[in-house]
Amino acid sequence: MKHSASIWDGEVGTSRCIEVVHWEGDITPEQLANVAHQISADWQMIDMQLDPAHPQHGNAYHLRRKTDDEYEEAEYQKRKAAFEAKYAGKRVWVHGYHVDGDEAAGTDQPFFYDVMFSTLFITLDDIEALCDKHYGEGIWEEYSLYLDDRLPEPLAIDF
Numbered sequence: 001m002k003h004s005a006s007i008w009d010g011e012v013g014t015s016r017c018i019e020v021v022h023w024e025g026d027i028t029p030e031q032l033a034n035v036a037h038q039i040s041a042d043w044q045m046i047d048m049q050l051d052p053a054h055p056q057h058g059n060a061y062h063l064r065r066k067t068d069d070e071y072e073e074a075e076y077q078k079r080k081a082a083f084e085a086k087y088a089g090k091r092v093w094v095h096g097y098h099v100d101g102d103e104a105a106g107t108d109q110p111f112f113y114d115v116m117f118s119t120l121f122i123t124l125d126d127i128e129a130l131c132d133k134h135y136g137e138g139i140w141e142e143y144s145l146y147l148d149d150r151l152p153e154p155l156a157i158d159f
Contacts, residue, residue: 001051003027005063007036008045012062018043029063036065080124087121091148094119096131096140113140118148 007018018040036043048061066074095116117134121127131140 001025001053003048003050003054005032005046005048007039007043008047009040009042010044012045012047015044032063033065084121084123087145087147088123090121091118092121092127093117093146093148094127094131094134094143095146096135096143098139098141121145 002022002024004020004022006012006020008015009018010016021035021039032046032048036046044065046063048063050057050059050061093116096113113135115134117130119127119130127143127145131143132138
């Protein structure tokens with residue numbers, strides 16, 4: 001089956017068609033967007049047409065180019081999901097802190113709370129909810145995570 005897509009510099013029907021591409025077999029939206037990037041940096045929309053023999057021929061398929069903010073959010077969500085999958089169910093220590101000082105003046109310093117807590121890692125949202133519980137909602141700004149077996153050496157030991 002031979003499919004095609006027209007690449008547009010704006011919304012389909014209200015702009016100029018930059019190029020029409022053809023391919024055989026399946027293609028992901030990401031692969032199609034990469035093809036459009038190679039053809040023109042100005043593309044905004046892709047209008048796909050499936051081969052007449054395809055069972056879903058006749059349906060309209062449009063791929064809109066993501067804005068920079070949408071792209072960055074999508075990339076962040078991918079990295080977050082990969083991180084959560086890697087550490088789910090592992091015991092972690094959480095150390096919350098906030099930053100005191102002025103970043104522009106170069107006097108900003110992290111202020112770490114005296115209390116660390118340990119939990120089984122599920123999601124980053126769960127960690128943030130636990131930080132609210134342990135440090136106070138709106139009080140902490142950031143946190144560091146340590147795997148149970150990678151906890152840093154203590155600076156002092158109480159005898």
